Amino acid sequence: MLKMRLLRLLLVLGVALFCLQCQPNSNGGASNKTTTPPANGPVPKYGYQIVNIWPHDSNAFTQGLILMDGKLLESTGQEGFSSLRRVDLESGRVLKKVDVPVPYFAEGLTALNGKLYQLTWQHNIGFIYDAQTFERQGQFTYDGEGWGLATDGQSLILSDGTNRIRFIDPNGFRVTRTITVTDGSQPVRELNELEYVKGEIYANVWHDNRIATIDPQSGHVKSWIDLTGLMPAGELKDEEAVLNGIAYDEAKDMLIVTGKLWPRVFEIKVKR
Numbered sequence: 001m002l003k004m005r006l007l008r009l010l011l012v013l014g015v016a017l018f019c020l021q022c023q024p025n026s027n028g029g030a031s032n033k034t035t036t037p038p039a040n041g042p043v044p045k046y047g048y049q050i051v052n053i054w055p056h057d058s059n060a061f062t063q064g065l066i067l068m069d070g071k072l073l074e075s076t077g078q079e080g081f082s083s084l085r086r087v088d089l090e091s092g093r094v095l096k097k098v099d100v101p102v103p104y105f106a107e108g109l110t111a112l113n114g115k116l117y118q119l120t121w122q123h124n125i126g127f128i129y130d131a132q133t134f135e136r137q138g139q140f141t142y143d144g145e146g147w148g149l150a151t152d153g154q155s156l157i158l159s160d161g162t163n164r165i166r167f168i169d170p171n172g173f174r175v176t177r178t179i180t181v182t183d184g185s186q187p188v189r190e191l192n193e194l195e196y197v198k199g200e201i202y203a204n205v206w207h208d209n210r211i212a213t214i215d216p217q218s219g220h221v222k223s224w225i226d227l228t229g230l231m232p233a234g235e236l237k238d239e240e241a242v243l244n245g246i247a248y249d250e251a252k253d254m255l256i257v258t259g260k261l262w263p264r265v266f267e268i269k270v271k272r
């Protein structure tokens, strides 16, 4: 009899405990401590593994970098030294180059539907080229500064040195939406060269050895890729020779990075 009472008591306690676990939490959902990620937790930090190292023109002040048909396309900055280039990836040889005239300081670069779009830093003007011949086909304007440029296949994605990223319709150059980039609650400013990689925006941050990977809808930083040590600081003579330049070949799943005035480009894999 005592055994039966004890069994009943245990059963009642068990049911009560089960019901407590089923109570909706303050968000109205079922509480489950084992699968709910912590709110506002730190974003993951990843490292890198070098796959290949190739030469890069150490006079190229890299401001835009993409991969197209196995070649690097590069936009270089500084007034009087700005250019658009096609570069052989493995030898670093410049295969084709057009100069961007004074007073323009060339910045971000992307390719969309057979055209290249190149920003300028403070002249509120971008240049449009034929992606094969580099023949200039037109220009467009935007408010504020031009830093990095990328595309998701639909929009031009533009950074301007703040923590804003604008999505621009390439037909008419209207801003269709803007995201603000945050790491937790902190704004991430000075977003520089960009690349769209597997549904995320990868962004260099000026004078930072880390790449931010950004959710293109929310602007939240999803992870940091720390590239510290990739290019030994002792080999770089200019304090502006910072990490800047991300290119991605989707078909080959190849990720290339470099920096301004860096003598090398690196193919890397992200170590998660």
Ligand SMILES: [Ca+2]
Pocket (backbone or CB within 6 Å): 064, 065, 066, 109, 149, 150, 193, 194, 195, 245, 246, 247
């Ligand atoms: Ca890029």
